[in-house]
Amino acid sequence: MNERASVPQPVIRGHNRPWWRQLIEHVTPTGSGAGGAAFAETLGVPVLALVLAFWLNPLDPFFLRSQFAWVWLGPVLVALRYGPVPGLTGSAIVFGAWFLFGELGVALGELPKLYFLGWLITVMICGEFSSLWRGRVRRAESVQSYLEQRLEYLTHQHYLLRLSHDRLEQDLISRPVSMRDALVSLRALAAQRAAADEVLPGADDLLRLVAQYCQIERAALLSVNADGLPDGRTTAWLGSPFDIEATDALIAFARERRGLAHVALEDGAATDGTRYIVVAPLADMAGRMRALLVVERMPFFALQEETLQMLNLLLGYYADGLSASALAAPLRARLADCPLDFAFEMARMWRVRCESGVASALVTLQFAPGDDGRELMAQLARVQRSLDVVWRVDREDGAYLLTLMPLAGSAAVEGYRARIDNWLRQHRGAGLDETGIRTRVHMLDRTEPAELLAQVLGVRNGR
Incomplete structure (x- = not known):
């Protein structure tokens, strides 16, 4: 196997873009918000400060004879919010306004070099402070996001462990395999993606396993597109095939909520006229919906909270395995x-x-x-x-x-x-x-x- 295939190629940015787009991205740092809005604030806040200064103090809009130069609050705020480069842009606007006010007839006198230099240094210090702490905040948010994922994963595993012990005590005689075997089987099914280019590897085996633990008699597993609608690439059946109505109320409710839905819900709009009993999306840890499980027939007494939780956990474990297998595939290929x-x-x-x-x-x-x-x-x-x-x-x-x-x-x-x-x-x-x-x-x-x-x-x- 070619080792270079597992090494991600560098992405070259900035080509085939208009010059004004590159100017906005240069003036507005990445991650500071919407590019257009940030660019507008970078230009608008200093201009607004100048307009207010000229309106409130037309004879001395730069507050040279005051105890504090209020006009410089605009560039300072921009630097604190977006960093040093937007702060310099705001400072350039204030500096250019000196000559503009002179052309308008405002008696400003000689250009105060130390005045502009001192405030430029202040704006730069504010910008560097903002850049430093925004970087720290981004790193902290990244670490926090990872820790939250780990906590959710460990909580998921803890619940699976407790549930597996309960099921093992109740069904040890009637069921030939344990929950541990089921989870191992689900992981093996998801790992088949590295060896076979399938959208839903082992879909038939997954349905048989779900039927064994959740007492499902007739169901379909459908791969979906980005909108959550069946795309026809993969369809696995449990029992005899049946027609799938993509506009069914229960399917629409499950797609909109991106969670398991069933006919026992109190929401009448979700169950009105539906022909299905349970609809469960398969969503991985990134929130991407990969498939829909549509259950048409199952015993009445099986439709209980414990069974639905088991169904949701098994499908989530399988979907997480797909995501993990895809992310780990380049390393395992080597x-x-x-x-x-x-x-x-x-x-x-x-x-x-x-x-x-x-x-x-x-x-x-x-x-x-x-x-x-x-x-x-x-x-x-x-x-x-x-x-x-x-x-x-x-x-x-x-x-x-x-x-x-x-x-x-x-x-x-x-x-x-x-x-x-x-x-x-x-x-x-x-x-x-x-x-x-x-x-x-x-x-x-x-x-x-x-x-x-x-x-x-x-x-x-x-x-």
Whole structure:
């Protein structure tokens, strides 16, 4: 396989655009809001300040003889809101107004150079302050968004774990497989996307699994377009096929709410005249709707909150697997034995690094060959932080534990090493150095995940 296929190509911006569009993007920093509105504020606020100054104090619009030059509030506000370049633009407008007022007959006298220089420096300081803190806010928002995703994912997993234990106690005799087997099967179905170019890989198996756990008798799984309407690319049936009415009230309600809908809803407009029992969208963690599950027949007593929650969770787990498989596909194409969870988290952390500049750490622990080294690796893998993702590799030259520490710097890495060292001293009577465990630390900041893991594996294999 060509290794270059997994490396994203650089995107060249700014070509084939009109000159006025490039001027607006240069004057208005990226991420400061709508480009047109920001550009209008950059020009309008200083002009408004000048108009008010000329109206309130026509003999001295620049407030040279006052205790404070109120006219400069316009450029200062622009610099605080958008940064140094828009602030300079506003300052240039005020400076140009000096000559304009002179042409209008206002007796301004000689050009006060120190006056303009002092306020220009003030505007630049405000702009640099704004630029610094907007960058910090963007990084904090990126980290917060990632942490919220992780919290939602962990909450999802916790609920699945509790529900699986309840179902295992109730249905152990009647059902041949457990919830754990179902989740493993769903992940395997979603992982087929890397090997087969399918919109909904394993759709028939997914329907059979959903029927087994949710007692569905007749249903259809339809791939949808960006508007949530069936596009006809993939259709899987459970039971005999039936007609799908895209304008059905329950389907329209589920598409509009982007959530599961059923005939027991209290909203009469959603269930009026519908011929279906349940309609459930398949939406991944990015909010993209991938498919619709339309249920036409299921037992009356199965239509309860627990069954609907189970259905929603199974479909969400499958959709999240599709998203994870697509994001991790370039890395797994180069390293086929890399677990899906590890590859997905590496790719997501690289995206966070590119978007916000926050790096992550990859720590490699090398153990001695033999059963003792493998047993010690398995024990240390169980004492990781809940935020960390591990990959256990067993080679002829020894066992290796790769730990990805999201959003971790040097302090977090040292804390991780100290925690492992304390655990070894408590359970083995010796620390990292005494037990012969080799430690390597790599930061996920400049090298792409696939290349970084290839380098780590190459060093380990002695190539």
